[in-house]
Amino acid sequence: MFDTVVVGGGLGGLVAGVRLQELDLSALVLEKGAEDGGLNNARISGGLIHLAWGAMDEGRDILRERLETETDGEIDPVLADVLADNAGRAIEWIHDLGIATQAKSDVIYQRHALYPHRPGTGRRIRPEFGPDRMITTLYRTFRESGGTIELDASVTDLQRDATTGTWTVTYRSGDGSPDKTVTARSVVVADGGFQANAELLSRYVGPNAGLCALRAMTSATGDGLQMMLAAGAGATGLGRVYGHMVSINALVDDEFWPYPALDKLCLQGALVARDGALFEHVTSTGVELVTLLARAEDPRGYAVVFDDDLWNTAGRDNPYNTAVPNPDLVDRGGHFVSADSLDDLAKELGVDPAVLSAAVEAHNAQPTRRPITQAPFHAARVVPGITFTMGGVLVDGDANVLTPDRHPIPGLFATGSTVGGVHGGPHGGYVGGLAVAIELGLVAAESIAQADQKAGA
Ligand SMILES: Cc1cc2nc3c(=O)[nH]c(=O)nc-3n(C[C@H](O)[C@H](O)[C@H](O)COP(=O)(O)OP(=O)(O)OC[C@H]3O[C@@H](n4cnc5c(N)ncnc54)[C@H](O)[C@@H]3O)c2cc1C
Known part of the structure; x- marks a missing residue:
């Protein structure tokens, strides 16, 4: 049994995985993509790590204000505090892993651009640029610290046993072999949203939203959202x-x-x-x-x-x-x-x-x-x-997934684009997809470690 199973080997998932291993907890990352590095959007992103168009090291109070302004006050205040509080140390943590950023221009939100800077070129993986290098570094660091990654592992079901308090995670590979299961004390869902699922877009965004162009990888089909809803999670902002x-x-x-x-x-x-x-x-x-x-x-x-x-x-x-x-x-x-x-x-x-x-x-x-x-x-x-869906499951300040009436679901955590309550507002306020994945990934891992310590005490 692992301490934690992470659903999705993209940015949020790998940050959570690396941090869990740093905190002496064993993590298994299950990634849908069959190739090393996975099918995540982080590796094809523009690589601008910013928070609500501010620099990650700009200071807590300035960033808190930016989050409020960008979303016209609609950001969940608890998550706004968490994101503002953790931005500075999150970018330091990224740098400490040897992931390089360099200012792309004097504009403040371009201060931490993954380096070498990636030009926008569709779905192609470009190992010579910063965004892909970040993911490669996270995969390497995770493995070197003893973490396990299973590729071609698409998670299909999450079940919690109320008696033992453990989660059973079911996953399958693309080769048609029988489903596998693994158990863990906690789960971090980091599957990247539901922008690649035309049916869910049409259900939540607009009747024909599935006809829009997908400006992203094809992997984010909302598996995490659907599994977490089935596990009793609440959600917010799914139409954005x-x-x-x-x-x-x-x-x-x-x-x-x-x-x-x-x-x-x-x-x-x-x-x-x-x-x-x-x-x-x-x-x-x-x-x-x-x-x-x-x-x-x-x-x-x-x-x-x-x-x-x-x-x-x-x-x-x-x-x-x-x-x-x-x-x-x-x-x-x-x-x-x-x-x-x-x-x-x-x-x-x-x-x-x-x-x-x-x-x-x-x-x-x-x-x-x-x-x-x-x-x-x-x-x-x-x-x-x-590019990505802004809505998702409710989480609290520990990245713990919440029920619709805001009670934490024991052992279930989420990070990145599967989380709701951060982006939004009447003008489509966008607070930065990479920053949210990194910060909530760190917070999720640390919350799990804290809960583990309490349980062991
Ligand atoms: C073209 C483009 C440019 C962008 N530019 C920027 C930018 O400059 N700055 C910025 O802040 N943000 C940018 N973003 C957004 C950013 O990339 C995402 O917000 C971020 O990657 C989200 O992280 P995540 O961990 O939630 O998802 P991802 O990094 O996409 O990772 C999700 C992972 O989960 C896996 N997965 C999905 N379903 C399953 C399943 N059932 N089982 C197992 N694994 C599963 C996927 O294969 C994937 O590897 C850009 C996005 C795109 C597409």
Whole structure:
């Protein structure tokens, strides 16, 4: 029997595993992916470790304020305290393992960027860049400290025996061999959310949200969420997603995600539906727009219309120092049409010119929008791209999973994108996926160690 079974060999799971071993507790990590390093999003991430767009070592009070502001006060206050309290020592712990970060720019949230910096390139594993090196280092450290990792091990069931207080974890491999079970005193679930499960997206986010582009690995199918709900967990914020607007080509071609993101063009240009009618919205952030469109009837039916002026400003905007629509969308062969008049642009888009013209007129009449006036006119078909689901199970300040009425479920812990209550708010407040996975991974392991000490005392 192991002290702890960790479900998911990604960032949160490996941080918990390494910390458990440091605290003299035996951990088994079960990872769905068959290849070493697993199928986690951390290894293909942009590698910016930040908390609510602040630097991890910026100081507790500043970070606490940032968390509140970013989520418009909707973050669970207990988790806001935990994240603000642990940010500084979490980044130190990462550095102490030999994981390198280096500032990507002078912008504060880019201070701790995993090094060497990774360019945005779809689902490809790139061992030469910092995000993959972080995961490799965590795997190596975990094994060197005596931890066990089983690959091609997809967890399917969690059962607690109320008499012995132990958990039985059932898992299977992709080769069709019989299911296996393992028992442990505690379980840490770190399976990364449910963005890769179209059925769950449609159930929780919007009726057709499963049609959005997946801007992430295919592994996060919500197994953890479903198993924890079955074990009596409560959940929060399941209707919220983090993501960016991407080219329609992202549905079939990895070269079109994670970048270029078309958020700025979509926020400033005229977003039109499949028939050319204006999609009216008052959103101010890309994440909010993605959430809105993910809830729409026809998430794949939108195009953004803009003029040359916007193409040369918003189209070139480059806050993340990554690929941008102008020129990368065109260079990569993404959908993009141009015309000297709106009527001709309508023909290119296959919509009624009168409908498109009315859409642009309505757009131009809104005082908060940039008017579309300067030929040539352009359009690109877009789709909301979901990076990860923001909602998840309720946890307390010990990363202990809670029932709907907030009672801790003994021995059940969670970290990373399977946890709810951290991101959110009306504008899609995003507090940083890597930071949450690392910090709650540390907290979960330490809570388990503390409970173990108490039980042994
Ligand atoms: C393109 C992209 C760019 C990003 N850039 C950034 C960034 O710059 N900064 C930032 O803070 N965040 C970023 N993120 C988000 C960040 O990567 C995630 O929030 C973070 O990796 C979540 O950690 P996790 O441990 O919850 O999940 P993951 O790291 O994804 O790990 C989950 C693991 O669980 C495994 N798993 C799933 N189901 C099972 C099962 N049933 N049994 C066993 N194993 C299972 C998966 O295979 C996977 O290995 C980005 C994400 C993407 C996709």
